[in-house]
Amino acid sequence: MSSTVLGRYVPYQSFIHRMDSRAKLFAMICLMVTVFLKQVNWAMTFLVGGLFLVFIMMLLLLSHTKITTFLKSLRTLWFMAIFLLIIYILIPRTSDWIAFSIGTFNVYWDSILDAAKILVRLMSMIALMLVFSASTKPLEMSDAFEWYMSPLKYIGFPSHELAMILSIALRFIPTILEDVHRIMNAQASRGVDFKHGGVKAKVRSVISLIVPLFVSAFMRSEELADAMECRGYDPKGKRTKYRIAHFSWRDLVGILVAAAWLGLVIASSVTHFDLFAVFGLEVR
Amino acid sequence: MPIIFKDVKYVYGAKTPFEYDALNGIDLTFEGHKLTAIVGKTGSGKSTLVQHINALLRPTSGEVLIDDFVNGPKNKIKAKEIKELRKKVGLVFQFPEYQLFQETVEKDVSFAPKNFGVPREEAIEKAHEALQRVGLDESFYSRSPFELSGGEKRKVAIAGILAAHPDVLILDEPTAGLDPAASKETMDLFKQIHSEGTDVFLVTHDMNLVARYADRVIVIDDGRIAFDGDPKALFNEDLEQYSLDNPDIYRFAKALTKRGLKLPTRDLRTVEDLAKAIKEAKHE
Structure with missing residues (x-):
């Protein structure tokens, strides 16, 4: 009866919920790949990244996941953002696009944009994972993984x-x-006090949590193993499934949309397509 | 210590599909020195109720006054004040043996007083005293809590709360999973502690414990107070409407009355009381 956990399965009957988990996983992976494709210049990178974020926000809405849930998950990203920025600024570069200089040390726009790019990627990944985990039962997830691994x-x-x-x-x-x-x-x-106190107090409080947690986790695993053995569980045995997933029009639509997006992004990446140049704009 | 609940409501997982009203407007006043039992079926909200007394939970609306401490929905409470409150209000959770984590019994029991700012030497003294109270002698001091039997672990965990000398002691199903002898021993200890001036709250669904030990009983049903008063008055009501059972001795007495034995109306707490009542009835 704990409060809701980030990314926990939320039972709705949305389009995304009703998709077959295997098709959903495939579509997810297609979409994830697009996040990491290189575009010809900065403007295109952020155009594609931004469009993608808007698209995922639409997916979030479609799956009844609240945007606030997503924003909450971003709170921890601030630290990451600052860390990335510092790292990228410290990396030496040969560029003439200087944002500002501190003494003889130049801070390049490329560093700042690089950090921003990684941030957009992370946000996209988090949002995607959120859509997937909030709309897929854990059991369906593992079924999908098993299905994909079965040729092995x-x-x-x-x-x-x-x-x-x-x-x-x-x-x-x-x-x-x-x-x-x-x-x-x-x-x-x-x-x-789990919230306040210095490093030493924090370590102490975490130990008081971790030790009992391990004890109970080991106990649970032992009990579970006994219970499974009592019911004759045999990992080598052939088994049937209670829930049989069917491929439906939803899955086809989902896969097609994801594959189309993947195709577009790959095409634009491979052909060094620059939308801004088409309109005669000079961008970096 | 006066404890007042003012129209307390508590909602788990507000604004999610898992939303669940655990408490639905609780008004309660605890003043006199009574051993109070809080009963109700599983999921009735009794554990949620008592967790408001040491501010582990903050009410969704309404407030809880504990002495001069105010536990309201939004008021700022300093970490120090919360610690002060938790020093005064000790809570023994269901299956408290899960909270053990130190390498020796002595260290584990002195953990709470140390956290509440008692100097090391004194904390260990208090630990020894508490261990004596629960009936564990010196031979246990340097043993690991994880090598003890279930009953002994429970005793160590209870000593871990008693060592902090709380003014209010809340017990959540303290006898669950104990054998009858250990269960009686534990409850007699709490009765003893109560008679020495500590306010004791007993959360349970074992009506035998209520009959035997409680001075006041509160029935929680669906997050509301269904009954508040003398245990004897409760046992004359139909307890099945709250999914509770009458205590064994009352069931026995009722069965006897049904078969024509006129039992004198008196306060039945133990089997001995019932035996006396039967004897009197026979002599008449």
């Missing part, structure tokens, strides 16, 4: 076992979070 079975790859491990791990995330919540409450009642 023929070379002796334990794809079922891996999928099982994955689905158990996913299944236990909320349980472990509940444990975290419970242990934090118990330790807070014993005077532990």
